[in-house]
Amino acid sequence: MARYTGPKTKIARRFNDPIFGPDKTLQKKAYPPGQHGRGRRRKPSEYAIQLAEKQKAKYTYGLLEKQFSNLFEKASKRGGITGEVLLQLLESRLDNVVFRLGLAPTRSAARQLVLHKHVLVNGELVNIPSFSLKIGDLVAVREKSKSLQSITESLSRGVVSKYPWLEWDSSQLTGKFAVLPTREEIPETVKEQLIVELYSK
DSSP: OOOOOOOOHHHHHTTTTTTTTTOOOHHHHOOOOTTTTOOOOOOHHHOOOOHHHHHHHHHTEEEEOHHHHHHHHHHHHHSSSSHHHHHHHHHTTHHHHHTTTHHHHHHHHHHHHHHHTTTTTTTTTTTOTTTTTTTOOEEEOGGGGTTHHHHHHHHHTOOOGOOOOOEEETTTTEEEEEEEGGGGGOOOOOOOHHHHHTTTT
């Protein structure tokens, strides 16, 4: 399946946010890319602000345009606050949970782990990054993959302790999607209400 493979630092500079992970360039060049990045720019329109927020969310979670619009449509049909439900659906994706569990340093690396068949869900091999997890689902590293250097190095960072909606068993390299996260628990700086307003036009 196609995915964004262009310059990641350029995208991060556009939003002034390290959406693909730590990036030293943002500290040196805290302004948008392009020859007019430092120049005076017109005040963006309301539509431009809403579109930028949608693009930021799309790049952050590694979705294509069609995937994102389909997910929004799904969120809008569920009960609750549409923006929060959208973020919950994004957080429920298998590649995102693998990243949140600390099995990979970035979402793109987590996507690779899933695609290369290193991840099990409830004991079954799943190689679809967009697979949507349900409450109570168990995500585990396949037995043959537990010694992978990329996984052991990533786990040494101890990232999983940050996320209260996930339970981690370090001895079995197994994580549980315990509950849906609340908006306050999701650390992304996405302004989801702007996305809702954009799609509501």
